[in-house]
Amino acid sequence: MxxxxxxxxxxxxxxxxxxxxxxxxxxxxxxxxxxxxxxxxxxxxxxxxxxxxxxxxxxxxxxxxxxxxxxxxxxxxxxxxxxxxxxxxxxxxxxxxxxxxxxxxxxxxxxxxxxxxxxxxxxxxxxxxxxxxxRVDPEELAERREAARERYASAGRTVATVLVGGPNKAYLYDKATIDRLVETIRGLAAKDWTVLVSTSRRSPPELQERLSRLGETRIVIWDRQGENPFRDYLAAADALIVTKDSVTMTCEALATGRPVYSFDLAHRPPNDHLDKFERFHADMSETLGLTRRFAGSLAPYDYTSPEExxxxxxxxxxxxxxxxxxxxx
The missing domain is CATH 3.40.50 (Rossmann fold)
Known part of the structure; x- marks a missing residue:
């Protein structure tokens, strides 16, 4: 259709x-x-x-x-x-x-x-x-992929796209979480991945500041200036990591057909919002097999992209x- x-x-x-x-x-x-x-x-x-x-x-x-x-x-x-x-x-x-x-x-x-x-x-x-x-279509990403890969995947490097949200009623971005996220990004670059990082309006300023100071050529971070490269970041990806605070970004990442890994965040005290998000992630990973929990590896796996x-x-x-x-x- x-x-x-x-x-x-x-x-x-x-x-x-x-x-x-x-x-x-x-x-x-x-x-x-x-x-x-x-x-x-x-x-x-x-x-x-x-x-x-x-x-x-x-x-x-x-x-x-x-x-x-x-x-x-x-x-x-x-x-x-x-x-x-x-x-x-x-x-x-x-x-x-x-x-x-x-x-x-x-x-x-x-x-x-x-x-x-x-x-x-x-x-x-x-x-x-x-x-x-x-609003993200698999067909559109397929059309963008060649140009996006040419721009971001020089010398045939593998590309990890990291989609970052921000704190909400379920999850916190405390210092330990920000440290872990920054180290994850740095660690992927050390393993020869090109890492494309897209933050959102909800992303904490301290996280944006930490990312801007990484200064590594294999890490590309949108500075929220100019046109949003979000779709090109999706199209170029060989694998993706998405912070657990965003249901929408998780679903958008699945339009790529590439492995999508959920990044754990610090929990707020137990509440209905946390329960709802955790049910979503359990359904996507354990029941449907669409996503996986990030535990250090971005191993490939197959699934069919939902087109809801x-x-x-x-x-x-x-x-x-x-x-x-x-x-x-």
Whole structure:
């Protein structure tokens, strides 16, 4: 399945929180249905403000969506508001387990396996998915690989790409963790790997500073200046290490088809967020065999890259077609 043409049959709106990960999930799915979806990001749940209503009514007067794809808890109320303002109710799709008050108000919801519960098996509009959707395609990486290898893998060197996030409600980047991460990167370079390091907006300043002082020619670190080389780093990789704080980066790394190793981080005191992340990593490594825990080696192994954004988009498109046939549109 390829992205839709520039004259899509269906028009999509995305509604997400301002977090990059929630928008990425929405766009990862929407682009296969509508290459130019209308994007709405929200910072808080909807409250009954006339300016907000007027804004949505103005947008809907131009063109109404056939589907709304949402992600993030704060997007739920906005999605239901927009759907209620439309002349013909759009297909509503959520990319996560909706809060209980909204679960049965959506037409479709796609719930990560680590959040799946037996009760959800009884609801046909809910579907389990591997990890989360995103915007990285195996085909795109394959097209980029030759140029990326020419740039980063001089003399045929093996390339390790390290994707680094930052502290969250589950994991800490304490001194011991930062020391271990820096030594891992240095150790790979000593074993003749070229190491490409991509940090995120969440990465601690002290980590960025430590990395900038490594000063080794075999270690390439994006300084967060200029164009983000993230996709080229993925395309060039022979193996990848991803810090455990990011579900999205783990899933993006799996689009490469190369070995993906999870890097352990210091745990915060036991809490629901930590349990959720640990369930995700156990499912990806122990149940599905997609990732492995990093223990010093980047040995090769095989797997088939999940393409959940495409699969979700196909289900949504089938729902739109069925709905149109039922209404005679």
């Amino acid at each position: 390829t992205p839709a043409s520039h004259d899509p049959k269906f028009h999509v709106w995305t509604v997400s929180e301002t977090k990059a990960g929630t928008l990425t999930q929405c766009l990862g799915v929407a682009r296969f249905i509508d290459p130019a979806p209308h994007v709405i990001t929200v910072r808080k749940e909807f409250r009954w403000f006339k300016p907000t209503l007027s804004h949505f009514r103005d947008l809907l007067a131009r063109r109404q969506p056939d589907a709304i794809v949402s992600c993030g808890g704060k997007a739920l109320s906005h999605t239901m508001l927009i759907a209620g303002l439309c002349r013909s109710r759009p297909l509503t799709v959520h990319l996560a387990g909706p809060q209980p008050a909204y679960e049965d108000r959506y037409d479709l919801a796609f719930v990560s396996r680590h959040d799946w519960t037996p009760e959800r098996e009884k609801k046909p509009h809910l579907h389990p998915v591997i990890g989360v959707s995103h 954004a495409r699969r979700i988009a196909a289900i949504v498109t089938a729902g739109l077609v069925q709905r149109n046939q039922g209404t005679g549109r």
